[in-house]
Amino acid sequence: MENFTTSATSFLLEHAKNVVRHDAWSAFVESGLPLTSDEVWRYAPLGNFALERYQVAQAPGGVTNSPLVDALAAGSGRVVRVVDGFLVDAGRDTDGVEVSVEESVDSLAGGSLLEHYERDSFALLNCALAPSTLVVRVAPGAHVTAPILIVYSATSGASFPRTHVILGRGAQATIIEYFEGGRDGLVVPLEEYQLDDNASLQLVNYQRLDATAWHVARTTGFLARDARLVQGVVGLGSHYDRSRNDAELRGANASNELRTTFLGAGDQVHDFRTHQLHLAPRTTSTLLSKGAVADSSRSVYTGLIEIEKGAKRTDARQTNHNLLLSPAAHADSVPNLDIRENDVMCAHASSVGPLDELQRWYLESRGVSRADAERLLIQGFFYEMLTALPSDLAQVVEADVTDTLSRVAVVAP
């Protein structure tokens, strides 16, 4: 039964020279898995989590194509395939874009990965067990118009994809990261995005893993002066879907828009964490999280906006709206502010509730059936999230949401 430890140890033996991996593993062994008594993990169903069930992927499984991958690929300029954390296809050459794998041990934050993630058990596992770092570099000044699609497939066991995206000064790109597969698996992505001065990245993390999967992801954007990161996070799959999306606004005028969209069914848990760290003047962060939970699914949104002294005229907003589609579903919303500068604009708003009964009645009084009225209202709820996505992707996600909704029972409170 010692599957995980045995396979992790054999993986580390193959990478015997890499000290950081071994240190990360030791740090993990020392700290162990988080406990639900730890505030940031209190919503995770860790009681059902048995790490030893998973075997660490030692080599990539086979590549298969799903209809969603085909649909996404059709609108993309380059398709990069990662299977079980291993790069298997870098896609066709694209002007201004370089895709490679590196045995990187440093964080784009500066310093070693270990230093940066020392208190995060799952991130430590990634530091120890990621096959390598997928590096996507967009050359300074390059304007890459067609989206770059990165498909992360999980075929079995535990996989630890690690990705660094680096946009040079003034570069512009759209990257769609799509996660699928992962039946009875554990998928722990660790990603960093570095945006140099005036770079602009539109990024989507679209998680569509199997309903049995555990997904524990962490992404961090590092934004230099005038850089702009527009990130959309869509969580539809997984049994436990945890997504921590941070941004450090390091240069003046940097801006981060983050939209997280999720739909929970069955006994799914969607656990979203954000941390926007404003370090420079006139930086902007706009967070909008909108999700619906059906059946006995749960969601939590915990967002921290932190504004350092000197980050004058920062504008930071977080909004979180949750739709409860059944009396057994539950949503928590925990916005936090930590402000050490006076000259700032800061706002947060949140709501948790069922579909609006009077809006539904209004539609019904026109002759719309209850089921259609509910479908229209839920689609309407998600509409602003979808329109923020690149248009080809928006259609795919909309169809996906609609399809998921068609299998979900809406139960009035």
Place this chain on the structure above:
Amino acid sequence: MSELVIENLHVSVGDKEVLRGFNLAMRGGEVHAIMGPNGSGKSTLAHALSAHPGYRVTEGSVRLDGEELLTLSATERARRGLLLALQQPFEIPGVRPVDLLIAAGADRDEVATRMNEEADRVGLSAKVLERFVNVDLSGGERKRAEMVQLGVLRPKFAVLDEIDSGLDVDALGAVARRLSAATSEWNCGVLAITHFRRLLVELAADVIHVVSEGRVVATGGPELAEELERSGYEPFRVAH
């Protein structure tokens, strides 16, 4: 000819009984007006007819062509041919009017053309109908948009809940002309709840009902509206 018959309707809002034995009968193609002071139960009638969840029918009957409506859902009532146009129609963010109308049973292939025709008839820019249902629309635009729904869905009976309030003269004229045309185009019966005689003049109401304390206290021809204009509701209050 269609027929709408309301008999001995009692409706409560919370613990308060607002309609107390309301009676009214009308046929397709007719225009009936309901007038009465604030709090007399006019809006309650409109909402109860459309199964608004905040209004509880405790007694009575509402039949459309002989079929009891009170046991039916809001959806079924609308599908049988009863449509309510609201004073303050709800905003539905993220939902386009065309999708609402298709879900309400409008013909998918013709709905866009029909919406444009109807918008044109009430002087509503077709662009307004590309926005989400009632979102960022002015009061006048909302009521014209309700008329577009009515024109596309062609109900047997239209119940208008103070749709004239807050409308300027041009909008009022446009709405009234559309409704008058509906009475001859498909014999639509119009039940207009209003404070103002102006709409009734534009609509050429056939029958006026004065409501007080939750029931009809007087019924007459257009001359009744003129009388109300002169004397106010007070004599009718005493009369019952």
